[in-house]
Amino acid sequence: MPQRPNGNTSTSPTLLDVARLAGVSPSTVSRVINEPALVRQDTTEAVRRAIAQIGYTPNFVAGGLASNRSRLVAVVVPTIANSIFADTVQAINDTLSGGGYQTLVGLTGYDTAHEDELLLAILGRRPDGLILTGTVHSSASRKRLIAAAIPTVQTWDLGAAPVDMAVGFSHAEVGRATARHLHGRGHRRIGLVFATDQRAQVREAALRDELVRLGCAAPAVAHVPPANAVAFGRSGLRELMAGGARFDAVACSSDALALGVISEAAASGINVPDELAVMGFGDLDFGGFTSPALTTVHIDRAEIGRMAAGMLLSELAGQRPGDHVRDVGFSIVVRESA
Amino acid sequence: MPQRPNGNTSTSPTLLDVARLAGVSPSTVSRVINEPALVRQDTTEAVRRAIAQIGYTPNFVAGGLASNRSRLVAVVVPTIANSIFADTVQAINDTLSGGGYQTLVGLTGYDTAHEDELLLAILGRRPDGLILTGTVHSSASRKRLIAAAIPTVQTWDLGAAPVDMAVGFSHAEVGRATARHLHGRGHRRIGLVFATDQRAQVREAALRDELVRLGCAAPAVAHVPPANAVAFGRSGLRELMAGGARFDAVACSSDALALGVISEAAASGINVPDELAVMGFGDLDFGGFTSPALTTVHIDRAEIGRMAAGMLLSELAGQRPGDHVRDVGFSIVVRESA
DNA sequence: ATGAAAGCGCTAACAG
DNA sequence: CTGTTAGCGCTTTCAT
Numbered sequence: 001m002p003q004r005p006n007g008n009t010s011t012s013p014t015l016l017d018v019a020r021l022a023g024v025s026p027s028t029v030s031r032v033i034n035e036p037a038l039v040r041q042d043t044t045e046a047v048r049r050a051i052a053q054i055g056y057t058p059n060f061v062a063g064g065l066a067s068n069r070s071r072l073v074a075v076v077v078p079t080i081a082n083s084i085f086a087d088t089v090q091a092i093n094d095t096l097s098g099g100g101y102q103t104l105v106g107l108t109g110y111d112t113a114h115e116d117e118l119l120l121a122i123l124g125r126r127p128d129g130l131i132l133t134g135t136v137h138s139s140a141s142r143k144r145l146i147a148a149a150i151p152t153v154q155t156w157d158l159g160a161a162p163v164d165m166a167v168g169f170s171h172a173e174v175g176r177a178t179a180r181h182l183h184g185r186g187h188r189r190i191g192l193v194f195a196t197d198q199r200a201q202v203r204e205a206a207l208r209d210e211l212v213r214l215g216c217a218a219p220a221v222a223h224v225p226p227a228n229a230v231a232f233g234r235s236g237l238r239e240l241m242a243g244g245a246r247f248d249a250v251a252c253s254s255d256a257l258a259l260g261v262i263s264e265a266a267a268s269g270i271n272v273p274d275e276l277a278v279m280g281f282g283d284l285d286f287g288g289f290t291s292p293a294l295t296t297v298h299i300d301r302a303e304i305g306r307m308a309a310g311m312l313l314s315e316l317a318g319q320r321p322g323d324h325v326r327d328v329g330f331s332i333v334v335r336e337s338a
Numbered sequence: 339m340p341q342r343p344n345g346n347t348s349t350s351p352t353l354l355d356v357a358r359l360a361g362v363s364p365s366t367v368s369r370v371i372n373e374p375a376l377v378r379q380d381t382t383e384a385v386r387r388a389i390a391q392i393g394y395t396p397n398f399v400a401g402g403l404a405s406n407r408s409r410l411v412a413v414v415v416p417t418i419a420n421s422i423f424a425d426t427v428q429a430i431n432d433t434l435s436g437g438g439y440q441t442l443v444g445l446t447g448y449d450t451a452h453e454d455e456l457l458l459a460i461l462g463r464r465p466d467g468l469i470l471t472g473t474v475h476s477s478a479s480r481k482r483l484i485a486a487a488i489p490t491v492q493t494w495d496l497g498a499a500p501v502d503m504a505v506g507f508s509h510a511e512v513g514r515a516t517a518r519h520l521h522g523r524g525h526r527r528i529g530l531v532f533a534t535d536q537r538a539q540v541r542e543a544a545l546r547d548e549l550v551r552l553g554c555a556a557p558a559v560a561h562v563p564p565a566n567a568v569a570f571g572r573s574g575l576r577e578l579m580a581g582g583a584r585f586d587a588v589a590c591s592s593d594a595l596a597l598g599v600i601s602e603a604a605a606s607g608i609n610v611p612d613e614l615a616v617m618g619f620g621d622l623d624f625g626g627f628t629s630p631a632l633t634t635v636h637i638d639r640a641e642i643g644r645m646a647a648g649m650l651l652s653e654l655a656g657q658r659p660g661d662h663v664r665d666v667g668f669s670i671v672v673r674e675s676a
Numbered sequence: 677a678t679g680a681a682a683g684c685g686c687t688a689a690c691a692g
Numbered sequence: 693c694t695g696t697t698a699g700c701g702c703t704t705t706c707a708t
Binding site for chain 1: 350393395396397398399400401402403408417418419421424425427428429431432435440441442443444445447456458459460461462463464481482485486640
């Protein structure tokens with residue numbers, strides 16, 4: 001490609017083109033765009049006219065390189081399809097765009113293997129901030145993250161010490177609360193259908209420990225892949241019952257799984273919740289058509305997003321916020337109709 | 339900030355740092371990263387070692403400026419929360435990342451007013467491609483879009499002539515098919531609960547026209563805001579019935595609205611579907627707990643995403659794909675249980 | 677209030 | 693196969 005010292009053909013108009021047309025220097029045009037307060041009224045107007053006339057669109061790539069600020073925040077979540085994370089991402093985006101930032105989404109698909117390249121691709125854009133879901137797994141990535149020294153907030157999980165900021169809740173606490181809830185309602189023969197993603201595993205371990213502590217037998221578990229599929233709930237229940245064992249309650253690592261369990265129970269002629277109580281997690285909105293039998297753990301997903309983005313914004317504005325770790329908590333919601 | 343002709347302090351390592359450490363020129367490092375085939379084995383290895391040693395993360399911002407390619411595709415959808423678009427965005431992201439591109443999401447919130455600044459923010463990043471939902475509304479934006487000359491695919495709507503590429507289906511055809519379906523099942527007194535977003539309006543108009551053409555009375559309509567809220571379905575049905583009119587079917591512009599209508603009907607002691615047939619749109623997966631009374635229009639949302647991203651990728655790869663407009667169609671799904 | 681000049685980190689001819 | 697040299701389009705001191 002011929003290097004043109006701006007004998008501008010074909011390519012989209014640049015700030016220099018605007019400057020020439022307006023009869024001012026490039027710096028002035030830059031100021032009109034970024035710091036209009038520093039420029040005289042009539043100059044500003046002349047520049048604005050020129051911008052409109054040639055249809056100039058500022059190039060943030062060049063701007064970012066020069067200023068070392070991208071006005072980009074990267075958000076990494078496992079998935080947004082049919083998922084609890086969609087609400088969080090939406091809330092993040094909304095909050096961020098109010099602060100003049102754009103959102104770059106990275107979807108891991110729960111795939112730890114590709115996490116590294118994803119992070120590399122993201123860090124290469126030099127985002128001003130980072131919002132992650134849970135923990136970064138590979139140590140190489142963690143190292144890179146720390147080296148990048150980008151304001152980062154980890155969401156959903158409040159377990160380990162965060163790299164920087166964090167907003168979420170304790171999954172272990174959810175597990176324990178679930179155990180106490182089920183035990184408190186008199187259930188003793190409890191089955192588990194849990195996905196194998198990291199956060200679900202933490203909830204499962206805590207749930208199991210607490211159950212044992214309360215004097216229950218260690219619960220039987222059906223493990224399923226980390227995907228939000230109702231079908232896995234059905235197969236999970238089948239697996240649990242395969243041995244002929246009987247349960248009076250089944251706890252699941254997500255509402256989708258719980259719905260699968262409920263379907264399977266219905267298909268097997270098991271009355272929910274009378275014969276079998278079913279508990280989920282996430283409190284997804286199934287359009288008001290959640291089964292009346294479903295008890296679940298409610299998380300304010302949008303609130304997590306708003307808080308995470310809010311923290312990041314004040315951090316980016318230079319005001320280190322007071323607290324860098326925020327527990328949004330959770331609550332157990334009983335949907336069994338009166 | 340002191341302009342340093344690379345007496346590199348504090349800032350993250352650059353390609354030049356790698357080059358010096360490896361004892362090669364910057365171009366060689368660049369080649370190792372982008373075109374390893376052009377570099378000798380041992381040189382490559384030396385460079386790789388240097389990269390690992392100082393923890394170098396390529397700066398795509400600089401690269402993008404120099405090469406005029408961002409490896410970024412911007413996706414604009416109304417919302418991803420609790421929405422039919424989440425699946426499409428997910429599919430786009432998955433397809434794109436397979437081709438080495440990243441996804442920048444823009445969420446309009448059905449807000450035509452902010453569409454302009456959103457588009458400006460997006461175009462400023464100089465994305466290599468653009469995936470839009472439906473039509474660009476403001477003429478200023480449309481002009482900018484055309485001027486930018488970026489490969490663009492419009493999704494969901496196949497109505498007007500697309501700017502560049504398009505994949506979707508005809509909303510007018512959906513409206514007509516809905517009318518025929520309801521009429522064919524013997525319904526004559528039909529009510530409508532429709533959101534006021536553009537695509538829903540197109541469906542509504544066609545539905546109404548076809549109904550009239552078939553000899554029905556023009557249907558009564560309750561209009562609701564463009565949000566995926568079950569609550570609006572409830573209020574919609576109340577509004578329809580307020581005048582004391584009776585219906586044997588209600589068609590809605592989304593499944594969420596349809597679920598609201600069903601709830602409201604249940605609350606009013608109206609038997610669905612025997613007394614009142616209810617029809618939705620989108621075929622959202624409510625975890626298998628969709629009411630058996632719901633008839634809906636199925637759209638393969640993920641397929642739209644895959645196709646859109648696929649078209650874009652082949653376009654970006656320089657192979658102008660054969661067809662630039664793809665109709666993915668739709669189908670009417672009857673969920674009334676046997 | 678405005679301009680001149682240098683440079684952000686990288687890629688892309690071109691030469692060797 | 694590798695190095696040299698010019699920029700990409702913008703921001704940012706530093707002067708004026």
